[in-house]
């Protein structure tokens with residue numbers, strides 16, 4: 001059996017007086033989908049920023065494929081195979097949908113030496129994969145909200161990640177669109193890629209995830225099978241109860 005692809009040990013991140021992530025440890029195996037849930041401000045985005053390298057940890061270690069990476073800048077981690085989608089999508093508006101994704105493919109190949117034609121070919125495969133193939137030649141800024149979510153996924157997949165970090169890729173989507181994104185993420189997993197998904201839509205995250213990890217005030221309060229975690233009294237009190245009141 002292969003070991004974990006990601007090992008987060010005692011990760012902590014402080015901002016001035018606030019501890020956004022507090023002593024969080026977990027592992028993730030290749031081909032596993034881990035759902036990351038918790039109330040607003042619980043530290044979910046901060047945690048994936050510590051993994052992708054857009055924020056350094058105040059304390060703790062992060063290992064990827066057995067290598068310590070917490071000192072590496074984000075672009076080096078991306079080249080190692082850590083891909084991240086952002087909650088706020090930033091497509092290059094004037095470029096076509098295809099070329100937005102080709103930029104990701106070029107980056108994944110280590111930059112400029114790669115032929116643009118090859119990058120475009122790979123980009124087309126990624127667009128087909130996420131169901132955006134027919135929009136390839138449109139300008140990126142002509143896409144609707146759900147289309148932009150898929151574009152963000154396609155851009156990240158073009159970098160050929162071994163670990164995919166998804167920050168709320170289902171927010172604002174309707175039920176049909178959510179089911180389509182779930183299918184895409186399952187197909188990603190079926191390729192052996194490890195996936196960490198932040199999501200507020202409980203029904204979606206429950207059906208998608210092999211495991212759920214719950215953060216509350218920056219601390220891990222549960223980590224286990226979705227059914228068991230969602231029935232856990234501490235989780236209901238900290239997260240689900242508040243959502244029902246909302």
Ligand SMILES: Nc1ncnc2c1ncn2[C@@H]1O[C@H](COP(=O)(O)OP(=O)(O)OP(=O)(O)O)[C@@H](O)[C@H]1O
Pocket residue numbers: 015018020038039040041042043044045046047
């Ligand atoms: N750059 C920053 N500077 C100061 N405080 C920050 C910074 N980034 C996040 N925080 C704070 O850290 C805490 C955790 O924020 P984070 O965005 O990680 O939570 P979250 O669980 O992703 O929330 P949401 O579900 O609303 O996206 C919050 O109190 C937030 O205000």
